[in-house]
Amino acid sequence: MNVTLNWLKNYIDFDFSAHDLADRLTMLGIEVESVKELGAALQGVVVGKVNSIRPHPNADKLVLCQVDIGGQDALQIVCGAPNVCEGMFAPVATIGAELPSGITIKQAKLRGEESHGMLCSEKELGISDDAAGLMELSSDISVGTPLAEALGLEDTVFELEITPNRPDCLSMIGVAREIRAETGNELKLPEVNIHENDTDITEATSVTIDAPDLCPRYAARVIRGVKIGESPAWLKQRLESVGIGIINNIVDATNFVLMEYGQPLHAFDYHKLGENRIVVRRAAEGEQITTLDEEERKLTPDMLVIADANKPVALAGVMGGYDSEITETTSDVLLESANFQPASIRATAKKLGMHTEASYRFERGADPEAVIPALDRATQLIVELAGGTVCEGTIDVYPGKSELLKIQLRPDRVNFILGTSLEAAEIEQILYRLGFGIETSQSEDSSYQVTVPTFRGDITREIDLIEEIARVHGYDNIPTTLPKGDIPVPVPDISVEVRKRIKQFLLGSGMMEAVNYSFNHPNCFDKVRLAADNPLRDALRLRNPLSPEMSILRTTLLPSLLDNAQHNHNHQINNIALFEMSSVFMRGEEPGRVAGILAGEIGGGVYGNPYKNPDFFDIKGIVERLLEVCCITDYAFQKTEEPTFHPGRNAAVSFGNTLIGIFGEAHPEVLENYELPYKAYLFELDLEALADAADFSKRFEPIPIYPSVQRDLAIVVDFGMQSDTPIEIIYATGGDLVKSVRLFDVYVGDQVSEGKKSLAYTITYHSATETLTDKAVNDLHDKVVNRLGKELGAELRM
Amino acid sequence: MKKELEAIQAAALEALKDVKTADVLESLRIEYFGRRGKLTDVMKGMGQLSKEERPLIGKLANEVRASLTEAFEETKNALESKQQEQQLNTEAVDITLPGRKPAYGKAHPVMQTLERIDAIFTQMGFQVVTGPEVETEHYNFDALNTPSDHPARDLHDTFYLTDGNLLRTHTSPVQIRAMENQKPPLRIIVPGKAYRVDYDVSHTPMFHQVEGLLVDRHVTFSELKGVLVSFARQMFGDQTQMRFRPHFFPFTEPSAEADISCTVCRGKGCRSCGHTGWIEILGAGAVDPEVFRAVNYDPEEVTGFAFGMGVERIANLQFRIPDIRTFYENDLRFLQQF
Numbered sequence A: 001m002n003v004t005l006n007w008l009k010n011y012i013d014f015d016f017s018a019h020d021l022a023d024r025l026t027m028l029g030i031e032v033e034s035v036k037e038l039g040a041a042l043q044g045v046v047v048g049k050v051n052s053i054r055p056h057p058n059a060d061k062l063v064l065c066q067v068d069i070g071g072q073d074a075l076q077i078v079c080g081a082p083n084v085c086e087g088m089f090a091p092v093a094t095i096g097a098e099l100p101s102g103i104t105i106k107q108a109k110l111r112g113e114e115s116h117g118m119l120c121s122e123k124e125l126g127i128s129d130d131a132a133g134l135m136e137l138s139s140d141i142s143v144g145t146p147l148a149e150a151l152g153l154e155d156t157v158f159e160l161e162i163t164p165n166r167p168d169c170l171s172m173i174g175v176a177r178e179i180r181a182e183t184g185n186e187l188k189l190p191e192v193n194i195h196e197n198d199t200d201i202t203e204a205t206s207v208t209i210d211a212p213d214l215c216p217r218y219a220a221r222v223i224r225g226v227k228i229g230e231s232p233a234w235l236k237q238r239l240e241s242v243g244i245g246i247i248n249n250i251v252d253a254t255n256f257v258l259m260e261y262g263q264p265l266h267a268f269d270y271h272k273l274g275e276n277r278i279v280v281r282r283a284a285e286g287e288q289i290t291t292l293d294e295e296e297r298k299l300t301p302d303m304l305v306i307a308d309a310n311k312p313v314a315l316a317g318v319m320g321g322y323d324s325e326i327t328e329t330t331s332d333v334l335l336e337s338a339n340f341q342p343a344s345i346r347a348t349a350k351k352l353g354m355h356t357e358a359s360y361r362f363e364r365g366a367d368p369e370a371v372i373p374a375l376d377r378a379t380q381l382i383v384e385l386a387g388g389t390v391c392e393g394t395i396d397v398y399p400g401k402s403e404l405l406k407i408q409l410r411p412d413r414v415n416f417i418l419g420t421s422l423e424a425a426e427i428e429q430i431l432y433r434l435g436f437g438i439e440t441s442q443s444e445d446s447s448y449q450v451t452v453p454t455f456r457g458d459i460t461r462e463i464d465l466i467e468e469i470a471r472v473h474g475y476d477n478i479p480t481t482l483p484k485g486d487i488p489v490p491v492p493d494i495s496v497e498v499r500k501r502i503k504q505f506l507l508g509s510g511m512m513e514a515v516n517y518s519f520n521h522p523n524c525f526d527k528v529r530l531a532a533d534n535p536l537r538d539a540l541r542l543r544n545p546l547s548p549e550m551s552i553l554r555t556t557l558l559p560s561l562l563d564n565a566q567h568n569h570n571h572q573i574n575n576i577a578l579f580e581m582s583s584v585f586m587r588g589e590e591p592g593r594v595a596g597i598l599a600g601e602i603g604g605g606v607y608g609n610p611y612k613n614p615d616f617f618d619i620k621g622i623v624e625r626l627l628e629v630c631c632i633t634d635y636a637f638q639k640t641e642e643p644t645f646h647p648g649r650n651a652a653v654s655f656g657n658t659l660i661g662i663f664g665e666a667h668p669e670v671l672e673n674y675e676l677p678y679k680a681y682l683f684e685l686d687l688e689a690l691a692d693a694a695d696f697s698k699r700f701e702p703i704p705i706y707p708s709v710q711r712d713l714a715i716v717v718d719f720g721m722q723s724d725t726p727i728e729i730i731y732a733t734g735g736d737l738v739k740s741v742r743l744f745d746v747y748v749g750d751q752v753s754e755g756k757k758s759l760a761y762t763i764t765y766h767s768a769t770e771t772l773t774d775k776a777v778n779d780l781h782d783k784v785v786n787r788l789g790k791e792l793g794a795e796l797r798m
Numbered sequence B: 001m002k003k004e005l006e007a008i009q010a011a012a013l014e015a016l017k018d019v020k021t022a023d024v025l026e027s028l029r030i031e032y033f034g035r036r037g038k039l040t041d042v043m044k045g046m047g048q049l050s051k052e053e054r055p056l057i058g059k060l061a062n063e064v065r066a067s068l069t070e071a072f073e074e075t076k077n078a079l080e081s082k083q084q085e086q087q088l089n090t091e092a093v094d095i096t097l098p099g100r101k102p103a104y105g106k107a108h109p110v111m112q113t114l115e116r117i118d119a120i121f122t123q124m125g126f127q128v129v130t131g132p133e134v135e136t137e138h139y140n141f142d143a144l145n146t147p148s149d150h151p152a153r154d155l156h157d158t159f160y161l162t163d164g165n166l167l168r169t170h171t172s173p174v175q176i177r178a179m180e181n182q183k184p185p186l187r188i189i190v191p192g193k194a195y196r197v198d199y200d201v202s203h204t205p206m207f208h209q210v211e212g213l214l215v216d217r218h219v220t221f222s223e224l225k226g227v228l229v230s231f232a233r234q235m236f237g238d239q240t241q242m243r244f245r246p247h248f249f250p251f252t253e254p255s256a257e258a259d260i261s262c263t264v265c266r267g268k269g270c271r272s273c274g275h276t277g278w279i280e281i282l283g284a285g286a287v288d289p290e291v292f293r294a295v296n297y298d299p300e301e302v303t304g305f306a307f308g309m310g311v312e313r314i315a316n317l318q319f320r321i322p323d324i325r326t327f328y329e330n331d332l333r334f335l336q337q338f
């Protein structure tokens, strides 16, 4: 909402500068979002008097004017306006002025004659579209006065952010009340005198409220014989300064009072009301209304309407009806001032998508006691601006009148909550300035009975009063202390530790952390070739997605990482090593996942550390090390048939019976779907399963006292044999004496026969209880070789 | 004989001067010290000397032997160090060739900021807890004193799911869940993702928040200020000023927004802070009694405060990214900068 400095000063005295006022309002909780100087656009434009005119020697349509702008010498200004005449007062744009039209005034020669400024039309000054001639000014303004000042255009506009709990601040008087809390100065409310000089209103109309639950109060006045016309300049200027459009004198008057009191009003053309009367009721099934914006609205029975004897004539608290609006031919006016139930207005406005100045206030809660003052104020203004006679009396149907709310306030509680040590007198003063009534209660705790004014519907509890006290006292005046309470003992959480270690490891391995939206496109499951019956396809769907790309919640992180790879490849970045840790969304649970992608080129890409294409064993190595980092040793790998992956280059990781995750080379069709011209290696693991399997309970293992002995072994086996089959036999044969077996070479080629391959292992033998002799090691090694030969047909390769 | 010894010594020292290689030195050593060497030969003649002469010449012979041994040793050392020097010269590298950097990844900038925030509060005794991102109306709104007809709901453009649930619009529902599961005192922070229907240069439909909650027998608004000022100084530097402005949140009363002195102009006023000198960083307040009632805490028995901040916003105070949607493109040229 906008307020202006000058307008506010009509209701309260204060001498803050604009900057100071903005600061104080902000610190009271009314955030000032912007401060704009009006009239700034007219800088350098002053009032001038045309002293004399003589013809331009070289141009028929131009004249040379001597213009007095209050300086020592009159200025010579070349002018071509048809209405220029001697003795005329008109705006002069002086040298250096920048006009709203974008023109900068410079000293110039026009057809050989000097011109020291420019006499302006209203259009040139951005005041109106009138370009017919010079703007004529009143001759009682002294020459040299800045035009903005002369026209009363100098003002400061504050754009305020009013929080939804403070509808009382949606008006000049409301903001003035906040200034009162700050300064203690009394409000200057408009003085209203209405000369009631027509018949009794009860003869002219009646108001019936059929829905008192939705309309606590409805008041009306009737004004006859008005003359519809343009509003005077002062009114237009006020409304324009806060951004309200100009309509006609009647509507402008109601809008002025809306801004003044925060009370929405509506003027009906009295003769367009069936039987000239008002019925406030719920809409009937199937009823329609054409609103002021000429839209036809279908109504439902939960909507409150203002009707005449036959049909709805306004959407209560939202917008008037087109058929009963004030037009040029209107002579008699029925003026409405009412109060409506917030939730009902809110529901109607939302349902119809109509957000108006009126609905904005009613849905937050308007003051039922502002109904009559605003009605009278508007009536007075209408008579002033449009003439007419006022029917005697006011119709005021007020079924919702209620007792003023009283709240008990304990001064001790104020200080207990805030950590302050406010005196009773300070508390009383703050409440008084805010308009609260205060009585000291008879009870022994010296508490107050605080009466809440009707404009503060947001105050219903003691804590609300405490906030008011804190607010006006100033949050900055509340002490700054550290909590005194004990620090609760935290509960250790292994999953936090697991995540931390995994992240550290992945960063250390050179992968960059990605963070993706939780959303995805439903086609992502097809792109990663999930099987039709894969439960991951059962994703949660958004009812109001921003776009199809963001319409489901992801059940796997892999499509996002593939999207990232595609994005980077499209931007010629091909050293893709990314990981992400995030929840995914299954029905009823949000399990954590860690996933990664290697694609394109890895390595430094420099002499001595060239790029290389990642392969299956890079991603496998990452997964293996990640498991180690979580202190998980007893895991197993097994090939899967997941269609996302190359059928021969993938594996599932499991721990006991629990599946931890899957990794491998992306299937060529997946690569194609993401337009990747190179292979990509992926992994995705379940963080909960990792946390369950992780075991950080480390214990010291003695460092071996006796030396270990290493023997290399190269065997030729069938090409299809898995490299861990011989390892199992080596362990089985050597028992505790085999400390480790390390595969260090795989060879296929001329040196071995077709269909065979050579596997070379280093076996480390070791005993915890003695130094192994050469003979003991040799015997054991021979046993290993024999058994490999017998069970696997392995031949020793020399 | 004495003369002979002196001549040998002189000749040997002279010869050593010209030695350039280890081989020449070795043949020279044999020439003098070998079994047939000159010095050896002279010593062999000792037997023919008189009793009187023998000790004198013997002493002289030992001296000559010692001095020559030393001279040979010196020459040998000199040759060796020269050779090492030559060796090292040939081994010199072009130090401008690239180093073999071990691979090292970088955490996402939003996560870096989130982790810093977490660390500051953890060190103040707050425990990190998390909660679901798919929420119910109850936890996201109703239990936080925001019933469905409340205008405050307009502030949240909520993503709804087809199953009737919603994506949490803030991490505040975890407050409720934590209080339901735990008796006071509570001192928790809740980092996590939240969602709102918003997509422009300063809004992403998914963003990160850190929510904090402290509940105990007697927690004051002044302690809320203390904790947040301490946070701001640790996060933004110890010169940071902080101010608290009244604001409105349905689940806190009194409520505040907190600003820090502009990190660009240090409070003088500039474009980043809209010429106010202040930058809004978080919302906070004393826990509303209605929220306590929703979790069966007695508001006369406990008080508390809560606060919440947007991580992207705080991250961007440092990074100054013109379009914060860049955070979630995961462009490697972007990620590598942090």
Ligand SMILES: [Zn+2]
Residues within 6 Å of the ligand: B262, B263, B264, B265, B266, B267, B268, B269, B270, B271, B272, B273, B274, B275, B277, B278
């Ligand atoms: Zn600044």
